[in-house]
Amino acid sequence: MTDLWWKSAVVYQIYPRSFADADGDGMGDLRGIIAHLDHLAELGVDVIWLSPVYPSPQDDNGYDITDYQDIEPVFGTLEIFDELLAGVHARGMKLVMDLVVNHSSDEHPWFVESRSSKDNPKRDWYWWAPAREGFEPGTPGAEPTNWGSVFGGPAWELDEKTGEYYLHLFSKKQPDLNWENPEVREAVYDMMNWWLDRGIDGFRMDVINMISKVLPLPDGRVTAGSLYGDGSAGFINGPRLHEFLQEMHAKVFAGRDAMLTVGEMPGVTVDEAILFTDPERHEVDMVFQFDHVWADRGADPWLLVPLKLTNLKAIFNRWQVGLAGVGWNSLYWNNHDQPRAVSRYGDDSDAYRVASAKMLGTVLHLHRGTPYIYQGEELGMTNFPFRTIDEFRDIEALGQYAQAVDLEGRSPEEVLTVLRARGRDNARTPMQWTAAEHAGFTTGTPWLAVNPNYPEVNAEAARNDPDSVFHYYRKLIELRHTEPAVVDGDFTMLLPGHEQLYAFTRRLGSTELLVIGNFSGDTVTADLDDDWSGAELLLTNLPTAPKDLTLEPWQAVIYRRT
Ligand code: TEU
Numbered sequence: 001m002t003d004l005w006w007k008s009a010v011v012y013q014i015y016p017r018s019f020a021d022a023d024g025d026g027m028g029d030l031r032g033i034i035a036h037l038d039h040l041a042e043l044g045v046d047v048i049w050l051s052p053v054y055p056s057p058q059d060d061n062g063y064d065i066t067d068y069q070d071i072e073p074v075f076g077t078l079e080i081f082d083e084l085l086a087g088v089h090a091r092g093m094k095l096v097m098d099l100v101v102n103h104s105s106d107e108h109p110w111f112v113e114s115r116s117s118k119d120n121p122k123r124d125w126y127w128w129a130p131a132r133e134g135f136e137p138g139t140p141g142a143e144p145t146n147w148g149s150v151f152g153g154p155a156w157e158l159d160e161k162t163g164e165y166y167l168h169l170f171s172k173k174q175p176d177l178n179w180e181n182p183e184v185r186e187a188v189y190d191m192m193n194w195w196l197d198r199g200i201d202g203f204r205m206d207v208i209n210m211i212s213k214v215l216p217l218p219d220g221r222v223t224a225g226s227l228y229g230d231g232s233a234g235f236i237n238g239p240r241l242h243e244f245l246q247e248m249h250a251k252v253f254a255g256r257d258a259m260l261t262v263g264e265m266p267g268v269t270v271d272e273a274i275l276f277t278d279p280e281r282h283e284v285d286m287v288f289q290f291d292h293v294w295a296d297r298g299a300d301p302w303l304l305v306p307l308k309l310t311n312l313k314a315i316f317n318r319w320q321v322g323l324a325g326v327g328w329n330s331l332y333w334n335n336h337d338q339p340r341a342v343s344r345y346g347d348d349s350d351a352y353r354v355a356s357a358k359m360l361g362t363v364l365h366l367h368r369g370t371p372y373i374y375q376g377e378e379l380g381m382t383n384f385p386f387r388t389i390d391e392f393r394d395i396e397a398l399g400q401y402a403q404a405v406d407l408e409g410r411s412p413e414e415v416l417t418v419l420r421a422r423g424r425d426n427a428r429t430p431m432q433w434t435a436a437e438h439a440g441f442t443t444g445t446p447w448l449a450v451n452p453n454y455p456e457v458n459a460e461a462a463r464n465d466p467d468s469v470f471h472y473y474r475k476l477i478e479l480r481h482t483e484p485a486v487v488d489g490d491f492t493m494l495l496p497g498h499e500q501l502y503a504f505t506r507r508l509g510s511t512e513l514l515v516i517g518n519f520s521g522d523t524v525t526a527d528l529d530d531d532w533s534g535a536e537l538l539l540t541n542l543p544t545a546p547k548d549l550t551l552e553p554w555q556a557v558i559y560r561r562t
Contacts, residue, residue: 148228152399214236329369
């Protein structure tokens with residue numbers, strides 16, 4: 001069992017660029033993180049996941065790496081990293097690094113060599129292909145497949161020098177590594193071992209379900225109105241993925257204790273996730289699935305689909321039931337790629353921001369799985385009031401906007417409406433520490449504007465206020481550490497057809513927990529078959545306990561009976 005320590009753990013994600021700036025250059029850094037470790041220790045989290053801090057031209061804020069075994073100078077040095085690691089361990093926490101090995105930066109020496117000539121020994125470390133038969137390189141439609149890249153434009157870039165194209169599922173500065181080549185895999189495993197030997201406690205694996213591609217690379221389906229084909233069937237959950245993950249496990253994790261591995265897997269299904277997370281198969285401990293964060297997106301990417309609570313509940317229920325016997329869930333509302341949870345799923349108005357942020361935390365943390373908190377979520381940080389496209393910095397927002405507006409003829413306003421609601425920069429505005437200038441994030445000019453609500457929404461204010469989101473999250477984390485039913489209890493969804501209430505039970509032996517969250521601004525009564533009148537109220541997010549399961553707007557409750 002010790003092996004599965006992460007079942008009772010809570011993970012906190014740091015996006016280093018936006019967390020805390022110690023040297024005044026406007027960009028977060030490792031010394032900034034060191035200075036705030038007590039904030040995390042007080043919150044009570046067990047693990048810190050650090051988004052990439054490796055040397056990088058920062059085309060995709062560090063998800064484009066030029067050296068896997070060093071620290072980006074803007075963030076610090078390896079010595080400062082060791083200090084950070086020691087500081088984390090000294091507080092009884094663990095540190096998990098981001099592993100970005102579906103692609104590297106185009107400035108990585110591996111790719112520089114690979115592109116230098118067709119017969120370079122590293123040529124085959126990346127995906128190179130000639131123009132489509134019958135096409136001149138560089139002419140429209142000459143790309144080896146019709147795939148679009150995630151950040152807009154085609155997934156292939158012509159390299160003039162050798163006249164061939166290279167594949168990049170993300171930006172053209174993020175060429176895909178060729179995992180078919182055993183030398184690539186060995187180089188990655190060596191690098192992982194080097195970090196683990198240095199003392200880190202595991203990895204969050206970026207788009208790890210894209211490393212195996214279907215051969216030969218197939219064209220994707222083109223939908224009306226879009227310029228490119230959807231190549232996902234050619235690279236999501238590819239034919240050798242399980243083999244690669246098992247090999248990685250054998251060469252890196254086998255024999256190491258108390259590690260945590262989580263695979264980020266856009267498009268993963270429940271059935272596949274059972275296989276990935278079955279401990280007997282030695283692949284990964286848990287995966288990030290995307291079903292709930294894709295629930296407000298339809299076939300047309302530039303139309304917002306209103307979120308229905310019944311849909312959200314059906315998704316979570318499917319994952320809870322599916323991974324009940326074998327496997328394990330990771331639980332998250334947001335991260336550095338998603339808008340702020342309270343703005344998306346709650347109500348970020350003055351009246352309900354605090355209540356709804358706490359309600360969302362309650363519902364998420366009481367599911368079966370390992371909860372992930374994204375920096376600032378514990379303060380109830382909100383989306384940024386973006387007005388124009390110039391205010392965005394994210395390569396995804398800018399690239400998708402350019403494709404949609406300049407090439408596909410969408411109206412700027414329709415595209416901006418979606419970016420305001422869903423753009424990744426919502427999550428990337430600086431962490432709000434104090435009511436001082438720039439929210440205490442930096443003494444310089446922040447690389448991305450601070451949310452104007454920082455005088456009210458900040459860590460200092462939250463720590464001083466016993467009724468803050470921060471202290472409520474502290475209690476939720478403590479509950480996971482003290483109540484075994486939160487960790488191991490069976491999950492049963494209640495009221496699946498209710499559009500306002502999210503209700504479920506967790507049962508372990510003779511202990512039963514009832515969790516209800518009101519996802520609305522109305523007062524609503526939960527009509528349950530069961531009588532919970534004698535149960536103990538463990539936690540609620542409002543000053544008053546509900547009577548007869550009648551919940552105030554955005555109220556959440558946890559009852560316990562034995
Ligand atoms: O994200 C993977 C991913 O699927 C994203 O495209 C995400 O779904 C999308 O941006 C949501 O709008 C990972 C990282 O988390 C992300 O920050 C990187 O940009 C991406 O991989 C490439 O490394």
